[in-house]
Every structure is written in C-alpha cells, then in structure tokens.
Amino acid sequence: MRRIAIINQKGGVGKTTTVANLGAALARAGQRVLAIDLDPQANLSLYLGVELQPTEPSAYSVLCSGMPISAALRPTNTPGLELLPSQIDLSGAELEMAATIGRETILRDSLDTWTKEQTQEGNRIDFILIDCPPSLGLLSVNALCAANEVMVVAQTEFFALQGLSRLLGIIELVQARLNPDLKLTGVLASIYDARLRLAREVLGELRRFFPAETFQTTIGTNVRLAESPSHAQTIFEYAPGSRGARDYAALAEEMLAGMEHP
Amino acid sequence: MRRIAIINQKGGVGKTTTVANLGAALARAGQRVLAIDLDPQANLSLYLGVELQPTEPSAYSVLCSGMPISAALRPTNTPGLELLPSQIDLSGAELEMAATIGRETILRDSLDTWTKEQTQEGNRIDFILIDCPPSLGLLSVNALCAANEVMVVAQTEFFALQGLSRLLGIIELVQARLNPDLKLTGVLASIYDARLRLAREVLGELRRFFPAETFQTTIGTNVRLAESPSHAQTIFEYAPGSRGARDYAALAEEMLAGMEHP
C-alpha cells in the first residue's frame, strides 16, 4: 500500500487539484484509494462534493477526539475513491495538538488501525493520498509521519521552487526523528504552461535537481481543471476529453507502471 | 495614514505580488510606504531583495522578543519603500504567542509606537501594507488588528472566491471584539485572465457582491510579474513597460484618487 503525502508549503500550486484528480484517475484504473483532506480550508472535500457542518465527523475528530477513521469516512462520486473530509474545526487542530504527547503521529496511528481493520475485513487499500495545507506545521508533519512517500507538487514558478530546500529539510528531519521509512518519490510539475520560458526553465531546474523523482508527466494549465471544483466534479466527470483529464490519467498510468518495474 | 492588511487565506492568489508592486507603485508616486512581511515563508522579503538568516532582526523579533520596529527595518531598491522583513523563525511565532495576553494586538502596539516616533521625528508615513500568510491564524489576526483597512486579493477562480465568506466572518469578529475601526475597503481581482469565461464570471460575482469595494483596476495575468521575484526586482525595475507594471501603477493611482474624493 502506498501512502503519499502531497505537499508544498507554497500556496496555490495545485496540491488539492492533484489529490482530487489523481485519486480519481487511480480509482478509475481499478485502484482502491483513500483521500485525506488535512487542510482546514477543506478545498478537497468541497471538490469531491462533501461539505460538512462544524462538529460533523471529520479529520478533526480523528486527530483531536480519537474518532476512528471508519466513522468519519465519506464516499465520493468516483467508485473506489473514499474521502476522510475536513471542516473548519480543523483550523484549531494544530493549537490543540501542540501540547499532546505523540502529537506528530496521531494520524499515523489512526491510519495503522484503519488499514489493519480493512485487511481483516478483506478490503484491499492501494493508495492513500494526503492533501496538505500551505504550511509546514503540525498538520503537514502528521501527513509526513503517516506517509511512506512524499510527492512534491511544484508549480513551475519562482516562489514554489524557492521553498523546496526548506521542505526537503523538514522531510529529512522527519526521516531522522520520526519516520525512517519516508521517501521522496515524486516531483510533479503542475500548472505548467509550456509556452512560457519561465515555466520551461523551472521545469528544467526540477529535472536537474530531481532526475529520478520528477515525473515524465507534467500537468499543463487547463481551465477545465479550474472550473471543475465549482461543479463538485472531478475532471473525468466534468470534462473527460480535456487536456487536464489526459494529464492526470497519464500521471496515474506512470505511477502504476513504475510499480511493476520498481 | 492608511494601514492595509492584504489578505486571503487561499494560497497563491497574488498577495505578495500585490504588496511588493503596489508598494513600489505608491512609493514611485511620492508616497512613503512601509511593507510588512508577516509570512514565515518570507516571499515578500525575498522579492524585495532582503534574505535574512535565522535570528536576524525581523517581524519575528518584533512579535516575540519585543524588538522595536525601527531596529528591524530594511530599505529596498525603491526609494520611499521600506520593509519589515520576515525569516523562518516566524514559523514558530503563532505557537509562541498563543499563550500571551494581548496576543492579537502585539503588532498594533509596536506599529503605534513606531508611527508616533516617525511623527515626532517629522517623518511622514502614508501607507502601511501588511502581507499575510495563507491562513487565518494569529499572524493574520495581528494584521487585521494593526490595520484600519482590509484589501482582499481575489484570484478569479473558484476556491479563492469560495473562502470569502469565512474571511468576512473573521473580519467581522475582529471588528466586533478587537478593532472597531477596521473596514473592508478593497477587493482586487488578481491573476485575471480576461480570455477565460471562468475568470470573467468570477469577476462579475466580485463586482456583484462588493460593488463599492471592488477596484476598477484588475491585475491581469502577466508572466513578467511571475519572473520579477527571481531577479529580486519589482515590476518597475524588471519590466517597466509591461502590462503588470501598468496594472499596478493604475491600482496605485485609483487608490490615491479615491483619497481626494472619499
């Protein structure tokens, strides 16, 4: 089972768009996928059609009230893609967890319990994708401890590139102190406009610094991707013939092919 | 003196790009401007050519060590534009301030002291622009308490629009409990691609919901704006003839004109 933290502390680089549509692409390819919304702004949950009221079961209940994951899960419109949703209460989570012993591994422990249950019930889980907020606080650290892989979503512009060294430092710290199994396995060039020299230069930099991890697939700019969340539909429901759909399907294919020849 | 919090909890909507270039435009129009970087990721500081080491005087020193603002200020390449910079220590600030009495008004008190000093020394200060991180935590609340105006930077896409009601709720809460003088005076359509129907629709929604506050000026997509930070230059140094330069100059003009006929 691959547990992947989708991360970049820079805002608006395409993390949520990636979790929603890569998750859907993998599920459409027959994989069983759990998406986890760890952002108090709950964009992923909204994208996948789940809009919770405060106090409804959510990632917050799991992190701060010890609720089992199974009690907070929601289905989505894509068969095979389940969601652990977020809602606004999660904005208090980092403060509440701050004084808790083992505060960085709360999500990991819940996830271990849940995946064990699933195995016992004969349910296969192939992918867990964790959508991180634009910060490197306790929520993102919980994601890095619960995951065994990191995918950095890198918008092909300056500020998103500039934050990478700090992100890599945090990953190393987590590897050293909390989660030796964590591995950077993917760098995804997102919102990539190939007509712009800046974008091509940044992509070149990514391929140079991360030759093994940078995906062949790039996610090009496609307004259909920006439109789809307002319809609470993934790109495959909203615009199945679009470039955005092709790109995320290709990314899923690349990730699955990589598993047959590790 | 206008103290403006430039805010939107959604990531990557153009807050930093706006503070840097609007600040520069106002300074070039003869205004005296203080820009405050309240984001631990310090993008604004980098943009304006100030890259601090940890422990160097910064917004963190002002918020958590009681350092006077004057001791942490830096000049920029634009005469009339000064910077209170950020650096990575600021990522610990929200946790450190959490238990402090009066934790929401630390910035306001420092700013009141500094502006009083400036007045006594015969220095005019016309604008204070505060760059907020992509969250509505203690740093953003400090900005809302220190400011008397709010400018919402709204990328013309779904998620940025979707977060507005929560943002307005936080502004009302601050008005009610901490800062009755705070007023929403500007909504700026940013990263606006007029060719896209989605963008035009979102702009229409903004003008409908905020008829008085939405600026006539929109900031169009212009790759020169995305390129300029990598050169640590504002748009006026990097590409003075560009659309981005014209848009931010027009925004400054609109804000200054509005002051003669309030």
Ligand SMILES: Nc1ncnc2c1ncn2[C@@H]1O[C@H](COP(=O)(O)OP(=O)(O)OP(=O)(O)O)[C@@H](O)[C@H]1O
């Ligand atoms: N490939 C793309 N083409 C066009 N627009 C895109 C693409 N990917 C994402 N977007 C749009 O860009 C904006 C930012 O994307 P998204 O919200 O997924 O980023 P994020 O990293 O999750 O942001 P945050 O840091 O705020 O959580 C959204 O309006 C989204 O619809």
Ligand SMILES: Nc1ncnc2c1ncn2[C@@H]1O[C@H](COP(=O)(O)OP(=O)(O)OP(=O)(O)O)[C@@H](O)[C@H]1O
């Ligand atoms: N008008 C524009 N045209 C083209 N690119 C832009 C424009 N405005 C901003 N950008 C680029 O879009 C990205 C996001 O902008 P910026 O960093 O200013 O947003 P932000 O709201 O400060 O983000 P964060 O929430 O992460 O602090 C940056 O790469 C920036 O260079």
Ligand SMILES: [Mg+2]
């Ligand atoms: Mg997101």
Ligand SMILES: [Mg+2]
């Ligand atoms: Mg910013």
